[in-house]
Amino acid sequence: MTIAFFILFSWAMIKAKSQRQVIALSLGGAVAVMVVAPPSVHAQSLWAEIQAVLDAITGIIQTGLDSINTARTAISNSYQNVIWPTQLINQATAQVTQMIAQYQNPMRGILSTNLASATLPPVQQLESVMRNHQIGDFNTLVTNYANAYGPVPSATAASPADRAMTDMDDALTLDNLKTLKATDDTADLTLQAADQLESGASQSAPGSAPFLTATAVVASIQSQAVTQKMLAAELRQEATRLAHDNALRKQGATHTGEFGNQIINLLKRN
Amino acid sequence: MKQILTKSLDKFKSGLRWAWGHKLRVAVLGMVLAVVAPRPVKSQIIDPCCAILSFGLGTISGTLNRVIGGGLNNISSIDQGIQNFEQTTVWPQSLITQAQTLVGNIQGISTQIQSVIHTSVASATLPAPQQLEQNLLSADSSQISQTGAAYTAVYGSVPDATAAPSDVRNRIDMTDAAAQAAMKRAIEIDQLADLEIQAANQINQSIQSAAPGSAPIIEAQADAWLVRANAYTQAATADLMRVRAIDLANAGADVKTGATNTSNLGQQLMNILKRQ
Numbered sequence A: 001m002t003i004a005f006f007i008l009f010s011w012a013m014i015k016a017k018s019q020r021q022v023i024a025l026s027l028g029g030a031v032a033v034m035v036v037a038p039p040s041v042h043a044q045s046l047w048a049e050i051q052a053v054l055d056a057i058t059g060i061i062q063t064g065l066d067s068i069n070t071a072r073t074a075i076s077n078s079y080q081n082v083i084w085p086t087q088l089i090n091q092a093t094a095q096v097t098q099m100i101a102q103y104q105n106p107m108r109g110i111l112s113t114n115l116a117s118a119t120l121p122p123v124q125q126l127e128s129v130m131r132n133h134q135i136g137d138f139n140t141l142v143t144n145y146a147n148a149y150g151p152v153p154s155a156t157a158a159s160p161a162d163r164a165m166t167d168m169d170d171a172l173t174l175d176n177l178k179t180l181k182a183t184d185d186t187a188d189l190t191l192q193a194a195d196q197l198e199s200g201a202s203q204s205a206p207g208s209a210p211f212l213t214a215t216a217v218v219a220s221i222q223s224q225a226v227t228q229k230m231l232a233a234e235l236r237q238e239a240t241r242l243a244h245d246n247a248l249r250k251q252g253a254t255h256t257g258e259f260g261n262q263i264i265n266l267l268k269r270n
Numbered sequence B: 001m002k003q004i005l006t007k008s009l010d011k012f013k014s015g016l017r018w019a020w021g022h023k024l025r026v027a028v029l030g031m032v033l034a035v036v037a038p039r040p041v042k043s044q045i046i047d048p049c050c051a052i053l054s055f056g057l058g059t060i061s062g063t064l065n066r067v068i069g070g071g072l073n074n075i076s077s078i079d080q081g082i083q084n085f086e087q088t089t090v091w092p093q094s095l096i097t098q099a100q101t102l103v104g105n106i107q108g109i110s111t112q113i114q115s116v117i118h119t120s121v122a123s124a125t126l127p128a129p130q131q132l133e134q135n136l137l138s139a140d141s142s143q144i145s146q147t148g149a150a151y152t153a154v155y156g157s158v159p160d161a162t163a164a165p166s167d168v169r170n171r172i173d174m175t176d177a178a179a180q181a182a183m184k185r186a187i188e189i190d191q192l193a194d195l196e197i198q199a200a201n202q203i204n205q206s207i208q209s210a211a212p213g214s215a216p217i218i219e220a221q222a223d224a225w226l227v228r229a230n231a232y233t234q235a236a237t238a239d240l241m242r243v244r245a246i247d248l249a250n251a252g253a254d255v256k257t258g259a260t261n262t263s264n265l266g267q268q269l270m271n272i273l274k275r276q
Helices: A002-015 A019-036 A043-083 A086-111 A121-130 A138-149 A160-202 A209-269 B002-021 B023-036 B048-090 B093-117 B127-136 B141-155 B166-208 B215-275
Strands: none
Touching: A002 A019, A002 B023, A019 B023, A043 B048, A086 A160, A121 A138, A121 A160, A138 A160, A160 A209, A160 B093, A160 B127, A160 B141, A209 B093, A209 B141, A209 B166, A209 B215, B002 B023, B093 B166, B127 B141, B127 B166, B141 B166, B166 B215
């Protein structure tokens, strides 16, 4: 830019034909130099630039860093004093430990109180096997049940309908007694899981507790499923009792009809 | 060559003559050249600008160290404090691992429960009751269609219109219906309970491989299953209530029938006595 200007200016100066043109070119060139020529750097303006950078550092940047610092300090304080105060975390785990000591053993003791009440030997045996929380002795249960309640009548001692009905009654009773032995066992296992979860909670941290709560919910689903199995068994039992009563009603209706016919026949003969 | 040198010398001489003759123009050109020509770099020792620049850069460096370095150090210190707090108090790796191990132990207990609850309890001895019992304990809703026939084989069917009065037939039919519906519901509930236990095992396995941040999502799913399980329990309880309601209705109907029969018997006895 500067070289082009100088060449152009020199050419015009050489070609100028009069003193007047030389003076006009000189004035024009002076104005152009003032406009085009780069300003010289002065010490004063350099210091001003440096001062501007320093002002930016100590002004906007320092203010920004101070703000971040304040915010991070507030977050840290919030974490330690409001969201996860160590004192309250320790207090919570200590409470769990204290409640384990206060409730776990006494409640276990209450539930394991012996409820056996039978007085006669065959019934005592049945009661004992009914309440032993074991699933490996179903054959003993069947034997003890038959000793207490008797077997299904033989084919010569009862009608097929009565035999089928008594067999079904016995079967549903035994089914439910077996189911209860199984659910007693699962209740023990569920209590074991609850004890372990509570013990785990006493040693947990806010970040590890979600694992325990999630597992506790899963254990609740399983417990609910077992309750449903028990309800299903009770439904079968109630339905069978209803069916039994209804079968007797059917027999009664049939017998009443036959009895009426027989009376009518007797009266006709007389 | 000599010719070129001679020509160049002549041109230089004529240029000098022109310059001598145009002193003003040469002076103006010289001044313009002096103004617009690029300047040489100034020496650090003798130029005051370099000293100022050096002092300024030193001050900037000091300020950067003090303001930005100090500020960043403070932030770093706070962040390290937060990191330590999170690692030792909020999410300690050892306690997370311990919790995951505990989840594994609970999974073991769940497997035991699943095994116990599926122990066979079948007890019937005669063919017809065996068939009905097998159907009732099947936990397979596709077998519900066979419940009616197995039930009738054990408990009989509704008496003919000639064998019993219509009110008795209605009562018998309603009672059979309630009993069969309850049995069918029991089959459904057994199957649903099995599926719930299966889902619970799946969820428990996913908890073992979860992170503290993803465990609450799995817990939310487990909560949803628990809500669903409660609904199934309510459905079973509803059928239990229906069975008991029908039982109560039968007890009431028996009293009503007894009263009517007694009244009819009294009337008939009166008629017989009148004839005599």
